[in-house]
Amino acid sequence: MAKPCPLEEEFVIHHPSPRRSKRWGLAAVAALALGAPLIATATTPATGAEPTNPTLDLTAPAAVTAYTYGRTIYSDLGFRLEVSGGPLEIRTQRADDYETVPTAVAKLPLGDVALPPQEEVGKLNDFVRIRLVDRNDPDATPWIRRRSSCLGESTERMTPESEFKNPYPSTCFYNSYALGSVQGVPDGWAASIFGYESSGLRVRPGEYDLTVSVTKGYAEALGLSAEQRTASTVLTVVKEGDCRGCRENGTNPRLTPNRTEPDPNGGVDSIADLPEGTPTPDLRSLPAFSIQLNRRGTQLQFAANVWNGGNSPLVVDGFRRSGEDIMDAYQYFLDEDGNQIAYQEVGTMEWDPAPTHEHWHFTDFATYELLNADKTRAVRSGKEAFCLANTDAVDLTGEGADWEGYQEDLGSVCGGYETRSIREVLSAGWGDTYAQFRAGQSFPIKNLADGVYYVRVLANPIGTLIESDTTNNESLRRIRLWTNARGERRVRVAPVGLVDESRGIYYRR
Template structure:
């Protein structure tokens, strides 16, 4: 069980547990990566689909990739999405191709490719039915497979759409000789049971930029939709499994640790903790608490690795930060305080102290209220910038599996990978400020990483973020909050353009 995913990440988690029955499997292509020494060439890209596909509805939504694949041959397709850190401009996307970078259409978020697909449905049992067409934003690679045995053995690219309103950079791609779903497990379709002609096309702006012909950019299948009430066996949802981390089993000698950044061997990669602006800010129903979500992320070229070792007979662990070389080998460590067993109902796992603090500041940015949240289970919930040096493109699959440990464990490893952040949502215990006795007015939500400088990182000048808010009382006497925008970010805007 994953304990502190954001609501959107929970949605992805549910989607990953779903399966669908495909009518006919895809036919693999035969062209692969060009031979060594061959002249560079851009990828050959084809959108393909099986002749027919069967999918099941869960509350009218279809959780299936519907068999549509983008097949890539001759060279890899890699797409980088980035935005300026001041959030004053919309993100841009670039296809990194062997023959040169190609600009893609304007983006709205960092994560999915905006309006990449055009989806058209026609009811086969209604001759008078009009086609229903919707645009669909999506990303590449959530589900992928090799097309030929001589293609690259592993897909190095991220295998899902990571999303955070304040993300700064994303990477997605398909290796040469691979095919990848254009929908992922959540197609976004919401249709009644029946039989449909389903056509999916790559939007013209993307197709033209990537050099796709009309035949390459479009594919059609016959879609049979069955109600979940008729779901039997294959096509029904199964329980998933998560991998387990293996921490060190022996506590190191505290006297053998380092004291500062200068003590590390030259060129040792180190983490760099930063804070995103607080988000999902709201006043609770009683008007007594200001609730919020916060994310501290790692922009460094090394993961933040903290191991805990339990003291005999105590609900306390001694904590150590580990430092790794470029090959992932341990080169040093330092003692960094403690971990505690946090038994609040929305936690029930081990928390590391001294990772971050939350404060509500007055208009002059003096202290007003401090949040009771002062300990954290480190886990990769949000990909914030997968373009930074050393970013781990698939970190969430490794580290969320630890779920921050059960009560019975003797030691644990908590990791915040490069490029990733840890979101704590407003429903978590302590994730709020008491405002009952605060007057209406201007305030700032302050998120501060590594507040006591306990952790060694490359830069401590970028650890703070401030989000301006205004508390007020409406004409009905209800306490409310207005939150200032951050640049052009539409925090409440969705990234799903669902075909209904």
């Protein structure tokens, strides 16, 4: 029998109905906090009725069968946080100087509710507690872990009457320097507690009693009773299978390129030429991160992210010149409804044949420099062209931020060699990370003296692109090169505020 795919949910319900509970929800907590009469409801209020907060309930199937792949279970195990009576929206933010820890707030009809302290912008830190007991050895010490969650990463409607589309972001991709994230579950929808990343349990085949609970701080803030915050199932773990019939991951709809090149003489020359109030991108640079030396100590490697903090996507189309590996590039401007209203010529795109790239790059998007202690240039990176793609959600709380901006298929975003025209987009609120292993993501330092230097990331270096603000395009990261007693080069990287890079920065490029 064919086994399920590692990244797909697989559970067998031996009893038709998951656990249900009495509803003592957010409405009760917020109403009491505000001194208002207690109102509890599990349905959307009628027109003209007093607003109420949503009711939350953690549910699970009575029994689940899951398969291991390398002893790890890749399944969300059917655990759902059901939301009714209104949407649940959570925003996490931190100051752009990184000197404070992130804070999370539930935006609710009866007022904002502060959530427990956060360690990162994105997932809700230690949102659930997992308890696993071997049914064949109930006296053994239970396996207990806490797990962060991304609400909204994997959601489903509960009834045909539920809102047709989930308007909230479907991702919680993590970057240490992200500034703001939005998670949400609409009224009448259920959110997977474990999401696409799965439960990640590492257990041997057998039968287990599995209990998942929303941790106390979140339960109290969101108004979940003891019964609502906990769900249990009988978990049967089966040895790994063949994974036949695996489905490829889908991609979100995105802007598609024009089929013909516009008239180069019919565009705009500056932001002043755009109609008043036209949304515009705003390119900014995060501090360089994941800084390290290569094994020989001759190259300083780094990762960098340029992001769009404006209220409009940066849209650049390329049109290939006949018989050449060059495209003429144009920046497009859209109104609030996403309709094209203007464009300008912004240079070229080129085919990059390097093994770690092999796609089309837009030139002059950003530059990398290693500066001396006095901020004069010491070394410039050979990296000068980029494929624009949404790899990291940096701040989804800003005006015009695209909650569905992630593009999974970099091959189609950046194009193949045979491509005639292409559209590259950096959505509002999103950034584009280039990692250390990519060609050009390093500085030669063999001939540099020990001392203090700065890694400079500069967006839109020659002002080719039109954006709303050019004063925030630069970031500097202080480092110190030194040589130990054995003659080995080393690097110390200055921290940025309270950010802890040891937690890892995840990217796909």
